[in-house]
Amino acid sequence: MTKRIFAIGDIHGCFDGLRTLVEEKISLEKEDKLILLGDYIDRGFQSKDVLDYIMRLRHDGFDIVPLLVNHEQLLIDAYENPRNLSNWTFNGGDTTFESFNIESLQDIDPGYIEFLKSLQYYYLFDNYIFVHAGFNDDIEDPFKDDWVMIWRCSDEYMNPVLKDRIIIHGHCPVTLESCRERVKTNQKVIDIDTGYVFSHIMGYGNLTAIEVNTMKLFSHND
DSSP: OOOOEEEEOOOTTOHHHHHHIIIIISOOOTTSEEEEOSOOSSSSSOHHHHHHHHHHHHHTTOEEEEBOOHHHHHHHHHHHOGGGHHHHIIIIIHHHHHHHTOSSGGGSOHHHHHHHHTOBSEEEETTEEEESSOOOTTSSOGGGOHHHHHHOOOSOOOSTTTTTSEEEEOSSOOOHHHHHHHHHTTOSEEEOOOOTTOTTSTTOOOOEEEETTTTEEEETTO
């Protein structure tokens, strides 16, 4: 039986904070469920370490649900078609390239690509929807628009499929204080991307987790 349900926002190749959050702040147990909202790679300098850690946790029997999101999709696109390489590196892929210590993207172990391609765009659990960015509110089935799920955020939804559920997402950086305020005021849409990779900007620089049964927030800096 699942004990606690966690979600963690955008990581962006910053492994040390992820490990601190998982092992020290929330003390993840195998009875827990952990949904990762994506952006495991790019911009930070430990992208390979982040992917290795996620894959190792799953291998060791932890209930980990990683989502497929825009930065991982950019990597897949570049791996499958060299013409997409510059678009990926422009969006921070250069640091991921360095973390693998490879000369060509084709030198990356195919197991990483297979792992990323196996991931889902969203996850449903009870009255919660977990997604990287958001949903297309203008179509009958918002789960059909993969592009919006990894690229576009919204603060509210009117679609009958979405409006009465709690949506937890990342992608659009907010301050930790703003995140706390949305939780405190019982908002239906909660952004937990607290700009971990943007520590040079005041109010950002936090990696945040939320436990949905208690709606308690955890930061690797707390």
